[in-house]
Structure formats: structure tokens, C-alpha cells
Amino acid sequence: MTHVSVRRGLLYVSIAATAWGTGGAAGALLYQTGGLGPVAVSFWRFAAGAVMLLLASRVFGLGRTGGLGRTVITGVAMAVYQTAYFAAIAESGLAVATVVTIGATPVLVAAGARLLLGERLGLAGLGAVVTALAGLALLTLDGGSATFSAAGIGWALLSAAGYAGVTLLNRASTDGPYATAMGGFVVGGLCLLPLATAQGLLPQGDLLASSALIVYLGAVPTALAYGLFFTGLAAVRATTASVISLVEPVGAAIIGVLLLGERLTPQAVAGAVLLLSAVGLLTFGERRATVEPVTM
Numbered sequence: 470m471t472h473v474s475v476r477r478g479l480l481y482v483s484i485a486a487t488a489w490g491t492g493g494a495a496g497a498l499l500y501q502t503g504g505l506g507p508v509a510v511s512f513w514r515f516a517a518g519a520v521m522l523l524l525a526s527r528v529f530g531l532g533r534t535g536g537l538g539r540t541v542i543t544g545v546a547m548a549v550y551q552t553a554y555f556a557a558i559a560e561s562g563l564a565v566a567t568v569v570t571i572g573a574t575p576v577l578v579a580a581g582a583r584l585l586l587g588e589r590l591g592l593a594g595l596g597a598v599v600t601a602l603a604g605l606a607l608l609t610l611d612g613g614s615a616t617f618s619a620a621g622i623g624w625a626l627l628s629a630a631g632y633a634g635v636t637l638l639n640r641a642s643t644d645g646p647y648a649t650a651m652g653g654f655v656v657g658g659l660c661l662l663p664l665a666t667a668q669g670l671l672p673q674g675d676l677l678a679s680s681a682l683i684v685y686l687g688a689v690p691t692a693l694a695y696g697l698f699f700t701g702l703a704a705v706r707a708t709t710a711s712v713i714s715l716v717e718p719v720g721a722a723i724i725g726v727l728l729l730g731e732r733l734t735p736q737a738v739a740g741a742v743l744l745l746s747a748v749g750l751l752t753f754g755e756r757r758a759t760v761e762p763v764t765m
Contacts, residue, residue, distance in 0.1 A: 478704025517687020544656020561621025
């Protein structure tokens with residue numbers, strides 16, 4: 470049995486968020502090289518992630534298997550927030566979809582954690598959440614070409630609700646985190662399969678490059694990231710975990726600069742600094758709070 474300390478929980482959630490940041494770039498490359506639509510990419514991401522964890526279970530084991538009800542709800546919520554997020558992008562563009570989805574999530578999680586889990590964030594925590602949302606807006610809405618629509622905002626809020634549901638449901642879970650992740654991938658993949666088939670399931674063009682990208686998506690920003698995120702949830706408050714997850718666009722921006730030749734404006738840099746500062750404040754507060762380690 471492994472005890473997850475607050476320090477390790479914070480580290481695991483931070484690594485998971487960083488890994489998720491690489492998923493966007495990998496998915497964008499898969500759109501280009503494989504000719505796949507966003508729902509098909511999400512299906513292959515879940516399918517590859519499930520296979521990775523199944524193989525890992527033969528060597529390391531996945532821990533205690535969760536109940537069927539929790540697994541189904543987790544998988545459906547995963548499919549909902551993935552699909553709704555892509556629908557929000559189609560309606561309002563990437564910037565608005567990102568800022569509303571990722572920005573609304575910690576607010577929904579904070580409210581749900583207070584009502585359902587009895588977690589208290591405090592004034593300092595609320596200040597950190599507001600700071601993080603301001604930084605997210607500066608980073609993702611840089612350029613001033615945002616397009617707002619009621620449908621896009623609605624889809625983005627639905628995506629945020631699905632992500633918040635996954636976070637809150639698994640914050641209180643004592644099931645094995647990787648078993649939970651694998652079950653969620655299987656259910657989520659089955660939910661997405663009909664839409665992915667209609668969109669075009671098989672990659673076109675460079676099959677080798679597409680296969681390598683699918684393997685990476687399944688291994689790093691899916692199997693590894695979700696497993697670490699669920700593990701970290703056992704030790705840190707749900708709201709803290711959701712705010713730390715906001716570093717995902719920071720990681721994506723860094724990848725864009727280093728690998729894709731993109732440039733960050735002063736506004737985007739200021740947003741990234743605000744985001745990281747808010748995460749640092751919450752991390753400091755979390756380590757000072759009394760959170761009992763959970764046995765996994």
C-alpha cells in the first residue's frame with residue numbers, strides 16, 4: 470500500500486497538467502498528418518490510453534478496481550467534456566473555448582467541493598482562483614480576435630461541468646487511480662466510437678507518423694497524465710487540483726515557442742506569470758493545510 474503525501478500529490482497533479490499541455494500540440498499534428506477529426510482523435514486517445522494501462526497492469530497491477538457505477542459515470546463525463554470542448558471550438562474558436570472551459574472548471578469544482586465534500590478554500594484561495602482566471606484570460610485571449618456565441622459558451626460550460634464532475638467524483642474515491650483511468654477510457658471510447666466512425670475513424674496520409682502520434686497521445690497526456698491526476702486527487706483539495714491544471718495552456722504555449730516557432734506577446738507572458746503565481750500560492754497554502762494522506 471502506498472501513502473500519497475500532499476507534496477507528492479501536488480507534484481503528480483502538476484506533472485499531469487504539463488503532460489496535458491503537450492496533448493494539444495500532438496493532437497494538432499495528428500489532424501494534419503492523419504486527416505482525423507477531433508472526435509476521432511479523442512477516440513484514439515482513449516483507446517490507446519486504455520491499451521497502455523492494460524499492458525501496464527500485467528506488469529505493475531492497477532490497484533483496486535472501482536465500482537461499475539463510478540467507472541461508467543467517469544467515462545461518460547470524460548466523453549462529454551472532450552466532445553463539448555470540440556463543439557465549443559467549432560462555435561466560438563479555440564481561445565474562447567479554452568478560457569471558458571478551463572476557467573469555469575475551478576469555479577464549478579470549488580462550489581461542488583464546498584457543497585459535496587465540505588472543503589473550505591478561504592480568502593487566500595479565492596484570491597488565487599481569481600488571479601489564475603485573470604492570467605488564463607490574458608494568455609488565451611491574446612490578440613483580440615475572440616468570437617463569442619451563446620452556443621459556444623454553452624458547449625464550453627458543459628465541457629467544464631463534465632471535467633468538474635470527474636474531479637469531484639474521484640476526489641472522494643479510494644479506488645486504484647490507474648484502474649479508474651482505464652475504466653474511464655474504455656467507457657469514454659465506447660461513447661465516442663459512433664461519432665468517430667461517422668467522422669472518419671482511420672488515419673489517412675502518413676500512417677507511420679499518425680501511429681506514432683497516437684501512441685504518444687495514449688501514453689503521455691492520457692494514460693500517464695490521468696493516472697497521476699487521480700493519484701494526486703487523493704492528497705490535495707479538489708479546487709487546488711483544478712487550479713493547478715490551469716498550467717496546461719502555459720505548457721502548450723512553451724511548446725509553441727520552442728517547437729513551433731511561435732512568439733509570446735507581453736500580454737501572454739503576463740498571463741503566464743499570473744497563472745504560475747496563483748498556482749504557487751495555492752501550492753503553498755495546500756502544504757500548510759491539514760490534509761491527511763490517503764492509502765492507495
